[in-house]
Amino acid sequence: PAGTGKTETVKDLSKAMALQCKVFCCGEGLDFRAMGSIFSGLVQTGAWGCFDEFNRIPVEVLSVVSAQIKTIQTALADGLKRFTFEGREINCVPTIGIFITMNPGYAGRTELPDNLKALFRPVVMVVPNLAMICENMLMSEGFGKAKLLAKKMTVLYKLAKEQLSKQYHYDFGLRALKSVLVMAGGLKRASPEFDESTILMRALRDMNMPKFVYADVPLFRGLIGDLFPGLDCPRVRYPSFNDAVEAALREHGYQELEVQVDKVIQLYETMMTRHTTMIVGPTGGGKTVCLTTMARAQTSLNLPTKMHIINPKAIPISELYGELDPTTRDWTDGLLSNIFREMNKPVPEGRDERRYIVYDGDVDAVWVENMNSVMDDNKLLTLPNGERIRLNFPTCSMIFEVYDLQYASPATISRCGMVYVDPKDIGWQPFLWKWLEERPNAAEQAVLRDLTEHFLETCIDYVVEGIEDKASMTLVEPLRQVVPMSNLALVQQLCTMLASQLTEERAITDKPLIEAIFILCLTWSLGGALVQPARVQFDTFLKKRAGLPLVDRADEVGLGQLPHKLPTLHDYLFDFEERKWRPWATAVPEYAPPADGKFSSIMVPTLDTVRSTWILDSINEVRGAALFVGDSGTAKTTIVAKFIKERDPATNTNLTLNFSSRTSSRDVQMVVEDVLEKRTKDTFGPPAGKRLLVFVDDLNMPKVDTYGTQQPVALLKLLIDKGFLYDRGKDLSIKYIKDLQFIAAMVPGRNDVDPRFVRLFNVFSIIFPASDSIKRIYQTILTTFFSMGSFDASLQTPEFSDKLSKVSMDVFSAIVQTLPPTPAKFHYIFNLRDLSRITE
Secondary structure, three states, rough: OOOOOOOOOOHHHHHOOOEEEEEEEOOOOHHHHHHHHHHHHHHHHHOOOEEEOOOHHHHHHHHHHHHHHHHHHHHHOOOEEEEEEEEEEEEOOOOOEEEOOOOOOOOOOOOHHHHHHHOOOOOOOOOOOOOHHHHHHHOOOOOHHHHHHOOOOOHHHHHHHHHOOOOOOOOOOOOHHHHHHHHHHHHHOOOOOOOOHHHHHHHHHHHHHHHHOOHHHHHHHHHHHOOOOOOOOOOOOOOOHHHHHHHHHHHHHHHOOHHHHHHHHHHHHHHHHOEEEEEEOOOOOOOOHHHHHHHHHHHHOOOOOOEEEOOHOOOOOOHHHEOOOOOOOOOEEOOHHHHHHHHHOOOOOOOOOOOEEEEEEOOOOOOOHHHHHHOOOOOOEEOOOOOOOOOOOOEEEEEEEEEEOOOOOOOHHHHEEEEEHHHHHOHHHHHHHHHHHHOOOOOHHHHHHHHHHHHHHHHHHHHHHHEEEOOOOOOOOOOOOOOOOOOHHHHHHHHHHHHHHOOOOOOOOOOHHHHHHHHHHHHHHHHOOHHHHHHHHHHHHHHHHHHOOOOOOOOEEOOOOOEEEOOHHEEEEEOOOOOOEEEEEHOOOOOOOOOOHHHHHOOOOOOOHHHHHHHHHHHHHHOOOOEEEEOOOOOOHHHHHHHHHOOOOOOOEEEEOOOOOOOOHHHHHHHHHOOEOOOOOEEEEOOOEEEEEEEEEOOOOOOOOOOOOOHHHHHHHHHHHHOEEOOOOOOEEEEEEEEEEEEEEOOOOOOOOHHHHHHHOOEEEOOOOOOHHHHHHHHHHHHHHHHHHOOOHHHHHHHHHHHHHHHHHHHHHHHHHHHHOOOOOOOOOOOOOHHHHHHH
């Protein structure tokens, strides 16, 4: 298994024999020619080759490799000085040794062919005696009570493994122990006056705490308290670094929270002992803020820190690591190999700096395993063309920023330092405080503070956790959303909606008016992504919490009251001029037939289309991104297309991307780059003075790979979140892209979209139109059609169109109910498009 010392044993044996040992990280990029050239070099120099993760090589390559190794073995057995290998005569140095290491049963591995197995002598490695290793390492670090401390340490790890919750990112193996021992040695040399037990306890606590989830922290503290009774010492403090972290947070408008500062310090400490660190945690926990704050703090302390950010799942693996042309043997450099080479160039003399390569994307068993030789003590990136690039630690380090490690193998997890960022630690409040402090109007700020205190926490608990009453702990089912959204995402959406309504031009400070706007924005943020039955539940809860009189009138309702005639507040708009709530139905304009007379151009305004257009206008006001989620035939595409068409062409251009299961990230990048112009050396954007509105239709349609990632979505995440892409040609340079705004639409339930990507959007559920709206659409179309042609007078009456559309609706409803899709008749899917085809 991982972390038992397979590679280290081979390296140590070669050292004892005074022979050079080369470690190669195997992967699917190696073909038989690349392997042949490696073997040829080993035979001619007499060096040893250690092939790590050998069973990751494709099985068709392994069968050829067995023939190559057999040729070498035959030459050695015959005692030949020269022999023919791969069509060339080469020298044969008898000290050559070929060793392979492998982890059985992990993802992305193949079974070795029998003819290859027969050529090697198998050696099984078991988990070593950790107590003995700890004892020896503690003695070498200068600890006098090494035997006792080693026992305590191994017992703690054994208990932690058994008693703590099972998480993908937990590892209590040999590598984790070793990093604690290295830190303990450093602390002992820095503070020789401290007791040895205190030093080890501090190292164990400070190296392990960062990776635990919220619920496991008290359990681990309890275990340490049992094994080191009566010992408690404060965290190591780095005065100048702590101050720099706090200053960096302040400077960028963040709240100085002790838990946030501590998380940055934990990341800093982990990176001092490990050259590869993973920052793990659900979306909205503050992973990116931790990382950027640490970089800014180091830069302010005269340690310039540069980060190269890539999303490894946004491009195919051949473009990531580079590839060898199988026929010409030409090498095409990959994005990662290019950045890796660049950042590991020597630092100019007299300067000290930090360079981090940040993998901001999903980790899976395919692309990340090629990095295993970089992540362990070899610190070498081995490429399929035979090139070996050394990681220049401590100047250079690797950081993974990832949602979870569901698909990473233990071999990967054991090689990395872990920092878990739990959204529960920081919560959504700091984001809200930051947003409120940035509001220009002090009077409005005070009113909003009161309103958020009164409404927000209880409403979020109700929507996300299903807590109806905290005092009596009355619980209901959490409300169903079209896409799962975190607490922070809901608060961000609320702030976006408030910013779109409380504009500087309106300069609203009147408390009842702000309260009405706040309730409207709550309805469309916390209640925006809810399905219809959940909307009704939320509406009831919100009205009860507001405590305002409910008016059961069909028309307008004034300030200080809430309308109650229609099912939910989603059915009402708030009129700023009149300062009244009124039904959306009153804002529906008259139908105007399309100029070109085409059926596909017909758009009958209904309360649903008017409402969705208002949402788009609101989000557009603050340059936000909107995501419409709704079933087929709810006019998502039509509404967005009409909205885009009505934008001023002097300040807007547009681009529509229709995703399908075959869409690749290269397709998306080529289409986006085609409509952009070069502004400066590395900055691109739409023509000067314009903004590009990008509409992505069927966002969740692209094919999902084995590990749950959609490549085009990964590329869009990098573009929207970080504002740049990398060139896909020979250049591989970074391209900053400005003035883009995104609108997306999708049908729920196809493929799950990355939650870290969804968080970049304001999500709205587009519900199926009410039967009155559907009837109005087809009645209007038919009335217009009959009145324009030379039809009988009896057909030109609205009554006839009304009757016809009602009959069509009844037939449609009956078909939907009596002919549901079944496994045998899975194509029985009916939506409004079928009704439209009848009308057409």
